[in-house]
Amino acid sequence: MSISVSVNDNTNTVTIAIVGSFDFSLFNDFRAAYSNLTKFYALYVIDMSTVEYLDSAALGMLLSMRNAIEQDSSIQLKGANAFIKNILMISRFDKRFDIQ
Amino acid sequence: MKLLCVDSEPVYREIISLCAEKEHVMVKTVASYDEAITAFIEYVPDMVTLDVIIKGGSGFDLVKQLKILSGNRFVPMIFLASHTTDSVMDKCFKAGADDFIPKPFNEVLFNIRLKTHMRHVELMKEMYRKNKALTYYQTMIEREHEMAHHVLDHIQTRSEKNSGQVAITRLSAASFNGDLALVKTRSDGARLVFVGDFTGHGLPASIGALPVMQAFFDAVDDLLDIDQLAIKINRILFGILPDYMFCAGYLILITQTGELAYWGGGMPNAFIRRLDGSFDYLCSNHMPLGILPTREFDADLQFNRLHFGDTLIIVSDGVLELKNDQNEMLGDSKVKELIAHYYAEEDLLLAQQLTENKLSEYRGESVQLDDITLVALRSACLQ
Numbered sequence: 001m002s003i004s005v006s007v008n009d010n011t012n013t014v015t016i017a018i019v020g021s022f023d024f025s026l027f028n029d030f031r032a033a034y035s036n037l038t039k040f041y042a043l044y045v046i047d048m049s050t051v052e053y054l055d056s057a058a059l060g061m062l063l064s065m066r067n068a069i070e071q072d073s074s075i076q077l078k079g080a081n082a083f084i085k086n087i088l089m090i091s092r093f094d095k096r097f098d099i100q
Numbered sequence: 101m102k103l104l105c106v107d108s109e110p111v112y113r114e115i116i117s118l119c120a121e122k123e124h125v126m127v128k129t130v131a132s133y134d135e136a137i138t139a140f141i142e143y144v145p146d147m148v149t150l151d152v153i154i155k156g157g158s159g160f161d162l163v164k165q166l167k168i169l170s171g172n173r174f175v176p177m178i179f180l181a182s183h184t185t186d187s188v189m190d191k192c193f194k195a196g197a198d199d200f201i202p203k204p205f206n207e208v209l210f211n212i213r214l215k216t217h218m219r220h221v222e223l224m225k226e227m228y229r230k231n232k233a234l235t236y237y238q239t240m241i242e243r244e245h246e247m248a249h250h251v252l253d254h255i256q257t258r259s260e261k262n263s264g265q266v267a268i269t270r271l272s273a274a275s276f277n278g279d280l281a282l283v284k285t286r287s288d289g290a291r292l293v294f295v296g297d298f299t300g301h302g303l304p305a306s307i308g309a310l311p312v313m314q315a316f317f318d319a320v321d322d323l324l325d326i327d328q329l330a331i332k333i334n335r336i337l338f339g340i341l342p343d344y345m346f347c348a349g350y351l352i353l354i355t356q357t358g359e360l361a362y363w364g365g366g367m368p369n370a371f372i373r374r375l376d377g378s379f380d381y382l383c384s385n386h387m388p389l390g391i392l393p394t395r396e397f398d399a400d401l402q403f404n405r406l407h408f409g410d411t412l413i414i415v416s417d418g419v420l421e422l423k424n425d426q427n428e429m430l431g432d433s434k435v436k437e438l439i440a441h442y443y444a445e446e447d448l449l450l451a452q453q454l455t456e457n458k459l460s461e462y463r464g465e466s467v468q469l470d471d472i473t474l475v476a477l478r479s480a481c482l483q
Contacts, residue, residue: 024300027344056299060344063391067343091348091366092387 002026005033007041017047024057031064040070049079059091066096074098101218104145105129106136106162108155112180112203116149119210125218133157140166145175146221147214151203152181152188160195167196174224176217180205241302248276248306255313260284264478266291267452271459271472278305278347279416279473282313284320289356292320292329295414295475296349296389297367308347308390311336326351327399330363330389334397337390346390350382350414358406358479363399365389368417371436373443375409379436382412406479411443411451413477418470425464443476452476 002019003026016033018026034044046062048054066075076098080088088099103125105116113129120127125147130139133156140148148166152159163177176198181188184202192200199213249272260266260283268281278298285291294316298305312333319329330351337347348366364370366388372380386398406412415435422430438458445451455474 056297056346056348057344060299060346063346064342064344090368090384092385095387 003029003033007037012042013045014041015045015047019050020052022048022051022054022058024055027057027061030061034065035068040073042073044069044073044075046075046077047079048077048084051080051084054084054087059093062093062097076100101147101221102126102128102143102145104136104139104143104148106148106150106154107131107180108151108153116180119207120214123211123214125214131155133162136162137165140169147176147178147217149178149180152179152183152192160191163192163195163197174221176220178213178217244303245276248303251306252276252280252309255280255309258313258317262449264448267448267476269452269456269474271456271468273468273471276306277301277418277470279418279471280309280312281473281475282316283475283477284317286320286323288323291354291477292316293352293354293475293477294349295367295473296347297416298347299345304345308337308341311340312347326353326361326363327401330399331394331397334389334392335394338393341390346388348384348388350384354406354477354479360404360406361401363401368415368420370412370414371439372404372406373411373413373439375407377440377444379440380404408479411448411476411478413439413443414475416471416473418472419459419474421470422459422463422472423466424462425466430462448476448478
């Protein structure tokens with residue numbers, strides 16, 4: 001499975017880790033990862049430290065997630081490599097996401 | 101599940117029928133070669149049991165014949181035979197048998213084998229169904245991609261023709277990946293340029309292209325300012341696209357004197373190759389089009405200038421991510437090298453052709469995954 005979800009109720013955080021290629025093939029799984037939770041959390045961490053490639057469909061999936069969860073919750077994009085960070089910055093995702 | 105039992109001995113026809121019916125298999129029994137052929141065609145069984153010796157012909161011939169008649173269907177042929185020498189068994193399998201059980205046979209063993217074959221038949225049927233569905237969807241997607249290309253080609257015909265100042269190249273891959281390039285000179289002599297890249301592939305990626313084209317050519321006619329055009333296109337796309345789709349793009353206006361104003365969102369840097377070989381860049385500093393609601397949308401422009409002999413080159417990520425047969429991406433610095441070298445050529449169309457040749461040479465035998473868009477512009481000033 002290239003997506004794994006872990007929930008920490010104490011810190012009110014959900015971590016979604018993605019492995020390999022973050023692309024259109026994960027469309028349904030990625031949506032399920034944040035929408036199948038029983039409640040909204042304060043912080044969603046997308047762990048991209050093992051993502052090798054990301055395409056524009058993945059950017060769209062992140063935007064869709066941003067729209068789906070509560071506005072007060074923040075989404076942190078963590079551990080992206082230089083190539084992917086560049087893609088995120090070109091599209092100014094720092095405006096909607098916390099890029100670490 | 102239907103079984104055809106071919107046996108010349110009534111007692112075996114009876115035993116096999118009883119065993120199979122216990123497994124809820126419907127059974128038809130026949131005693132001779134000709135009856136077997138007729139029954140196979142009319143009854144359309146899922147499995148067949150047969151003996152080596154059959155009235156009116158041989159089991160080997162029968163199995164060959166039945167396999168031919170099965171065509172694409174997988175129908176297991178199980179020999180139940182009194183002749184159990186190695187050479188007979190060998191001949192059975194060579195003729196096309198799927199299993200061999202010696203007579204007299206153990207009922208339990210027969211039932212287990214029967215169930216195994218029933219499972220295989222089910223699996224094969226399932227596989228056939230899925231394969232058929234996949235083939236259907238693949239054909240449909242190919243059609244959609246064709247249609248996307250068609251829509252786009254139609255749009256592209258309204259763009260300005262290539263000339264000494266404008267060169268647009270699209271190298272199409274099998275699937276349309278959402279690149280769009282439009283250039284048109286306005287009545288005041290300024291040239292409006294849109295280079296965009298929609299998310300996704302195929303038909304969905306082309307849907308936004310039609311209203312964008314309309315807004316673009318309206319803006320050419322109305323001499324609409326590009327920040328206003330950016331707002332308009334953003335509003336259109338924000339309205340029609342689902343939230344996971346958007347369009348990265350540059351909107352550029354170049355006046356006759358080479359003044360250049362642009363809005364860029366989500367695109368890789370565009371290159372300005374100066375006449376002396378030095379480089380300058382256009383940089384995207386906004387989110388792509390179709391993401392932000394109008395109240396949050398930022399239409400701030402950036403400015404630059406094209407002097408005599410300078411070339412503005414905008415490439416889609418299909419160029420940057422072009423792979424050679426070693427699976428290595430072309431990348432930013434190699435693209436820059438290419439541009440530095442080839443656009444020194446005075447004839448823009450020739451420069452473009454040479455660059456194209458170089459790109460396809462780099463790609464070599466590997467498959468082009470994405471459409472490639474390459475737009476080169478020179479200023480009309482002082483020429």
